[in-house]
Amino acid sequence: MEAALFNGDADAVALSRPFIADPKFPRKIAGGATALSRCIQCNLCLFYAPVAPLKCYHGKRMPAAG
Numbered sequence: 119m120e121a122a123l124f125n126g127d128a129d130a131v132a133l134s135r136p137f138i139a140d141p142k143f144p145r146k147i148a149g150g151a152t153a154l155s156r157c158i159q160c161n162l163c164l165f166y167a168p169v170a171p172l173k174c175y176h177g178k179r180m181p182a183a184g
């Protein structure tokens with residue numbers, strides 16, 4: 119992300135799903151961690167956002183419909 123900004127390849131970097139998957143991710147990056155986010159971009163969090171709490175649903179029981 120830093121390189122993309124520094125090299126002019128991007129004007130901004132926005133993260134959302136990685137923070138949903140791991141709320142401690144920003145602190146880990148700031149601490150020097152280089153591991154990738156555990157978000158797999160399945161978009162289940164966005165799919166359920168209108169009807170269920172905003173959280174990572176990958177590998178978890180899905181909220182009941184209705």
Ligand code: SF4
Nearest residue numbers: 157160161163174175
């Ligand atoms: S539900 Fe999927 S897209 Fe959303 S944070 Fe979890 S792994 Fe990422």
